[in-house]
Amino acid sequence: MLNYIWAGLIIISLVFAVSQDVMDLVQDPYQNGKEHTIEVIFPENGDPDKRQTVRFRIQGHEGTFEAAWRPYEDNPEMIIQVDEEMPELWLSIAQDQDASNKEELLAEVVGFDRSARQASIVLPKVYYVKLNAIATAAFNMAEFAVTLAIGLVGIMALWLGLMKIAEKSGLMYLLVKAVQPFMRFLFPNVPKGHAAHGVISLNLAANMLGLGNAATPLGIKAMEELQKLNPSKDKATNAQCMLLTVNTASIQLLPPATLVALIGTGVNELMISILIVTFISLMVGITAAKIYERFHPEDDHDENIPDDQKIEA
């Protein structure tokens, strides 16, 4: 599933980029190669054969703009400072051009009338914008992934350090008492006093505190306990399905470390919303599992368990 979604993203990106670029080739929205007529305003006593900063006026457009005048043997060049007052076309060329500096436009002067100070210039040609853009995005994002991950280290370390203390000090035992009353309701087929109850309570408590390192082994242990009550060894029981549901939809008192590291101190607000949302999803999950149970009736597991497994939870 994930494979298809992931590959789909990449393939669809390519399809979109190619079709957009082909459309650009046909419609020529950047008017590649078009000669724009401008009036160059040299400073007083300015010599067009010397390098200097000039201003210029675009024909049919308000305002004057700055450029560096570069006279070369054959054709002069102008390095134009991009200005927000420029025509839309010029701005989009500046934005989508190949050159990495989007603040400048390198224009070629193809015709220059010395007496009238009028010039025809050609702006950089823009081709394959989207194809370039997706390749750039892929490279930039790959780089961003590493800076991001390294940036997470500090807060992750802080949070995971705290969580280790919570785990070692047995903070989850405080929650076990809160969870236990619901055991009979959630797992009616598990006999009273069975070892599974204790492990499940611990697993749920660890889950609520977001102690992933503690919760997963406890969850597997709980599954093993429930498996001992399972008459068919490769088909899940209702109790196992319920355990899985309450694990995926556990109430979250503390958020995962990665979220803390990503959001920073703003996470304190999110803890409130997460608490409410997880409460809702837990209720929905349990209700759904209870409804499914009705369609998959099971006998009590009592007769399946040997006496030595009836340990006090």
Add this chain to the structure above:
Amino acid sequence: MRTIAAFILPLIIVLIPLYGILKKVAVYEVFVDGAKEGFTIAVRIIPYLVAILFAIGMFRESGAMEFFMMALAPVLGFLGFPVELVPMAIFRPLTGSGSVGVLAEMIATYGEDSLIVKMAGTMFGSTETTFYVIAVYFGAIGIRRVKYAVQTGLIADLAGIIASVIVVRILFG
């Protein structure tokens, strides 16, 4: 709400070591031991981040994201569900580390104080990588016929996704 929120982080940071001391835990050593994992986990998720981030980055830059958002907007807008959250809703049940990438990309695009990121963050914190949990838990005991576990897990995820939008809108909207 702001007053409650302001207390949460400081209390967690202070109370956990305090509780540890009371329970005679070598808090400093244990903290450092746990903190070491910060680096390991951050490095371990890099491949997942690269995979998801570059694919989503390409998707956004190609104009495909915009297209699908525009296509979905009338339907989801009618339901009051922000289109921007669709990538998170799709990736969250499938990959935990990958959805870190989705969230990071959203923070970079919309800013961490935006309502959309608060919704995505709540979604990220509230739902589980259901498929992974099923694989690990049932895999460990050799259960192959999982019955309705996938359905109930995904129903709970869906409830979490919808509730994230509503709750965040009520609390911070």
